Amino acid sequence: MPDTNDLKYSWNLSDIFKNTTEFENTKKETLNLLEEIQKFQGVLCDSSDNLYKCYSLDEKALKNFEKLYAYGMLMYHSDMANQDGIKMYKEVEALSTKFSVATAFITPEITYADETKIREYIKEERFKNYRRDIKEILEKKKHVLSKEAENILANYSEIFSAPENTFDTMTNTEFKFGTLMNENGEEVELTDSTYSLYLKNKDINVRRQAFSLMYKKYSEFITNIINNILCFFTIIKLANKYIIVCILLFSSLFSLI
Numbered sequence: 001m002p003d004t005n006d007l008k009y010s011w012n013l014s015d016i017f018k019n020t021t022e023f024e025n026t027k028k029e030t031l032n033l034l035e036e037i038q039k040f041q042g043v044l045c046d047s048s049d050n051l052y053k054c055y056s057l058d059e060k061a062l063k064n065f066e067k068l069y070a071y072g073m074l075m076y077h078s079d080m081a082n083q084d085g086i087k088m089y090k091e092v093e094a095l096s097t098k099f100s101v102a103t104a105f106i107t108p109e110i111t112y113a114d115e116t117k118i119r120e121y122i123k124e125e126r127f128k129n130y131r132r133d134i135k136e137i138l139e140k141k142k143h144v145l146s147k148e149a150e151n152i153l154a155n156y157s158e159i160f161s162a163p164e165n166t167f168d169t170m171t172n173t174e175f176k177f178g179t180l181m182n183e184n185g186e187e188v189e190l191t192d193s194t195y196s197l198y199l200k201n202k203d204i205n206v207r208r209q210a211f212s213l214m215y216k217k218y219s220e221f222i223t224n225i226i227n228n229i230l231c232f233f234t235i236i237k238l239a240n241k242y243i244i245v246c247i248l249l250f251s252s253l254f255s256l257i
Helices: 020-038 048-078 083-103 106-112 115-121 131-139 147-155 162-174 192-199 204-220 222-248
Strands: 179-181 187-189
Touching: 020 048, 020 083, 048 083, 048 106, 048 115, 048 131, 106 131, 115 131, 179 204, 192 204, 204 222
Parallel strands: none
Antiparallel strands: 179 187
16 A cells, blocks of 8 residues: 555645635635626626636636636645645635525526527527537526526535535544455555455455444444434535525525525
């Protein structure tokens, strides 16, 4: 097994952003782009200019977001115990939700617009990079929800990722699964990353050790795991109320009482 602490096995994040200042500036630029995109809500299909400008902004915002997400995700997975990495990953996850909410109107507005008019728009040469995407939206009309429903789903994206993030943190930073003897008689450490490799090993004893060590550790934390699941359901209930407040335009959670 390679030494994952060796720099040659680490991601060179400077290929994405030279430093965190560049990351922060790109994040601010992306938030500004999302604000510009939202200005087209309700008037997106009024003209080919509106549709083109909105798609151009969306393209720029998406390119930025993909870089931001890659940087934050790789920073986080480089060391899941690093608080700066965790904070950065949470920021890009929150940005993902904002992105989904800000652009949720695009597909429904194209779907419910005059199809003949939209098809005329996209005949223009400037739509060559967006033509396929718009055509696919028109062809999937019956599967598209209303703007309101799409907005609701967009608000839940960050919540749905919470269990996976909890699992990643526990298995990669909190759990120490122990060591096993490999097929060469060498003592090696079992991790969440190497578990699948040992489980496919030709030596049945290696497979048995890996399986036993993995689930022995989970059984030790069964109470914590159950509590995490219960907490997740509590968070969903609170999030439901918060999202209802946002969608139905209540002034606060207390307005629901």
